[in-house]
Amino acid sequence: MQQNKPKFISNHEDLEVYKIAFDAAMEIFKLSKNFPKEEKYSLIDQIRRSSRSVCANLAEAWRSGGSPRRRKTQGNVHQDRRRYKGSFLLRLNDAEAEAAETQVWLKFAVKCHYLAVNSGRKLYSQAAPRGQILAKRELDALRPHQILGLIVIMTNSADKWLLKSKENK
Secondary structure (H helix, E strand, C coil), rough: CCCCCCCCECHHHHCHHHHHHHHHHHHHHHHHHCCCHHHHHHHHHHHHHHHHHHHHHHHHHHCCCCCEEEHHHHCCEEEEEEEHHHHHHHHHHHHHHHHHHHHHHHHHHCCCCCHHHHHHHHCCCCCCCCCCCCCCCHHHCCCCCCHHHHHHHHCCCHHHHEECEEEEC
């Protein structure tokens, strides 16, 4: 019988939510190349900016504090955890807002017939998490909006992601 080894999270690119958001941003970039030229400085710019901003804010949240440290929690080993809860939560909130904004732009792209309905649905509502084990209630919350759901889970369990410092003890 093979045991599951702890997953090391050495930087923001190891976060499942970052991987999903990055893939979605790249798909949006690819698909938006086919949007009409008159949308270059409006819809194309907005949808690309907001989708990329999700990733940038997740990276900022991850790097918002302290020195690298390894610590095992719930079967995962997290390295370089956050030191300042307020800063961490602020960046997660920004990532969540940008993900919601991206959904709005996707809906416009579909309604304006720039994006096929199936492509819009795929990006708007991601499938169940890849290789991630979550509680049933968390998984149910993720089905409609995976990126938003994962950000909300991180926000609701922020203390698990923080570095231990005098302020957080």
